[in-house]
Amino acid sequence: MTDNLKTEPIAVDPAIGSEQRTGLGRLEVPIIGIFCILLLQAMVWASDFLIPVTAAFLGYFVLNRPRRWLARIGIPPVVSAALFTTVLTMVIGLLLVQLSAPAAQFIEDLPSLMERIKNELASAGGTLEKINDASEAAEEIIAEKDAETVEVEVVSNRGIITTIFSMAPGFLSRIMFALVLLFFLVASGDMFLVKTVQSFKRFGDKRKAVGVLYSIEDRLGHYLGGIAIINTGLGIAVALAMYIWGLSSAVIFGFLAFGLNFVPYLGGLMGATIAAAVAFVTLDGTWPAFGVFATYIALTSIEGQLVTPLVISRRMRLNTTVVFLTVAFFAWIWSVMGMVVALPILIVIKIVCDETGSWPTLARFLGDGQNAQTEKEAEPV
Template identity: 50%
Template sequence: MAPLGDPAPDAPHDIAALPQLPPQRPPRHPLLVPVTGIFILLTIQALVFASVFLIPVTTAILGYFILNAPRRGLERIGIPAPVAAAIFTLSIAAVLFVGGMLLSDPIYEFVTDIPTLLEQVVAALTGPGGPFEAFAVAADATDEALEQAGAVEPMQVQVVDNAGLAASVAAIAPALLGQIVFAMCLLFFLVASGDLFIQKAVQVADRFENKKQTVRMIRMIETRLGNYLGAITLINIGLGAAIGLGMWWWNMPSPWLIGLMATVFNFVPFVGAVAGASIAAVIAFVSFLDLWAALGVFATYYALTAFEGQFVTPSLVGQRLRLNVTMVFLSVAFFAWIWSIMGMVVAVPMLIVVKVVCDSIPRLRKVGLFLGDAEGFLPEKERPA
């Protein structure tokens, strides 16, 4: 029998030999969920409230990531960053200026003619021989019967002096021009600073591994955005040329303008194709006064965009960038809600940035996998086969 106070013969003499329990996670703070929800709501409200400032800032930052690789290429041949920044910004400004000068008159005429076009469409649909003539006759008969029965009281109409849609567009033009100038100036300073932004981001990181991961994340953002924008621009130019030829085959007025509209609209996923096809169908209906011709123009436009979206873009972009289509749709809807049209344009680039950031942070890799393919940052053993 072992003496009192001595350990049992079969008891371990080394405390390290005892089985180690897994570390216990600290209890979650009860206010974590409500505070996080309040933070998200305040962030969304801030994005909406400061949209006039954040839209050009976001555009300039995305442009900086896209132009970093060309800027480094120019530096390798002896062109300094400020000169490269001036070349880029002046080229973009020249394209915007020339495009604005060439398209200002057609766009202004189209905008001012929108009420007339709608009236013509309604008149053609509900007039004699129109497909909705019976509904119009029934509506007129109902109004006449109500007036004879005395059920409809005279309505007081007040004439309001309003210049119409064209005046509204002209009213927002100065603010839009100011945002463009601000974005161009900020883009110039960002590109002219060279790799200063990257250096500061690296200095913020504590450990060497974090510094290396930060550089890799920024380079991945530049590569993904550059590949996406370059491929999508070439695809949209080809799509615009194909749609222009299709509109010329339909004998549409100004087919080149419709093709250019298709090129610009296709930068907005989902919405751009439907909006462009609808506008082309309205123009066709007003020009030919034929519903079947309008449907044919709509089908031609949408079929070309559908072919591009289902076959051309996946074959050229799909190997470099695979995103969850549902998340792309939600991203476009969200940014359209907070930033209107410009939000729809920057929605996919912003989603790319968020995905790369999630891929680079181990705790957020599941979010990155949900947004799309994350092979660029996954360890070899975790990559999908």
């Protein structure tokens, strides 16, 4: 009877398993492609929510190390979170109060400024005037053909001002949401770290997760803190330079330089272009505008080529092409704020690749040519 219960071993054709594995491998490519498309659409659709959330988490990683320092002297995380968010709120409120009057005046003068720039460019050369005449002639021909239609013209001299101020409530609500979320993150102490570690089963994975989070706090905090100090000095230098050149909105250009310098490569160029455009009209000449542009570029070049490499660790060296594409990508999906958070997000991705060792090819690609071990062992200057 025992012999009757014996079963023959089932023969498994290795070709079938190979075909199944090959079929699954072929399905991975379209599945990953669909996931990337859905993820991109979600990032664009939920930008109003994701931008303040991303800013809050970046702020959490930066402030977590100071929060631990305060905890060592007996200050609870809730008190530290209240202190940090209160200081940030006061700084933002002070900036808004101090900049409200000159910014409102600058925005009010912006339409006339653009009109004067257009007139100056038109008088400087005949090309724009010829294009304008051709455009008006084409409009007259179209108007003659559509003479029977009823035309309604809406005149608004304050369209730009209304549009800008209409964006203020949404902008302020995002700032408040980011600050509230930052408070809860910092007040939670190491709960985020504990929950992340608890999500892994193996001790090696837990240890690796702790190392990754500590490395993000260290390197990202060092980078953002150093950049903030450097940008403050750059803003003061640009404001003084613009004041010497005779621009009335020198303070505005100082704060503009501070904010735009968080955007790699493009920030300095945008600030210099705006300053040169204002100088072209207010200083009545091409050479003063060129001088303002050259001064702005010179200050940002000194900051980028001399000051930043001395303050920021060599571990922050990244592939310049990847940095540019990352900034352009986040500018496309998240506008100006996307350009600000693009580099910190790229730094976090680079740190994860370096510390986990799961994507060594991606880690080498994101770097500037140094291997991951060299970047890891490099110490801040």
